[in-house]
Amino acid sequence: MDTADDRLIVYRRPDSRLNTALAGLGLGVHVxxxxxxxxxxxxxxxxxxxxxxxxxxxxxxIVSVSTGGDELGFTRGVAEVGVNGDLQRAKRELGAKFGDRIQVDAVEPPAG
Known part of the structure; x- marks a missing residue:
């Protein structure tokens, strides 16, 4: 929800029935x-x-796996995979298995 601009952001799979239902709610804010x-x-x-x-x-x-926040998770539809070690190998191997459903990034190894 974007309260500064009085609007509601809805991330959804395209669906004309949902669009119609949202339009009929009369929320008083821009959807x-x-x-x-x-x-x-x-x-x-x-x-x-x-x-x-x-x-x-x-x-x-692989250090972390997340479905991401608004930017990656909802708008791009990717899971974030944090790795340390050989980043190019990770991108190549995981990319072969998961295609465009993931984003692989280098992260620091966990402390300890």
Whole structure:
């Protein structure tokens, strides 16, 4: 929700029935409909396939897996994968398995 501009941002899969229902609510604020390339269910499925790979990679270590916030999660429909070690190998191998459903970035290894 963008309270400064009195608008409600709705990230959703394109659906004319939802659009009509939202328009009929009479919310008194501007409703900004944003197309999401993937549903939460699809993103959760990607996340759930990534989690077992944590600690089970060679040449890099998966440190974190997240379905992301507004920018990555909703608008781009990708899961964020944080790795340390061989970033290019991680991008190549994970990209072959998950395609455009993920974004792989280098992160610092956990302390300890």
């Amino acid at each position: 900004d409909l944003q197309d999401a390339p993937r549903s939460r269910k699809e993103m959760r499925a990607t996340h759930d396939r990534l989690v077992p790979l944590v600690g089970n990679a060679t040449g890099y270590r």
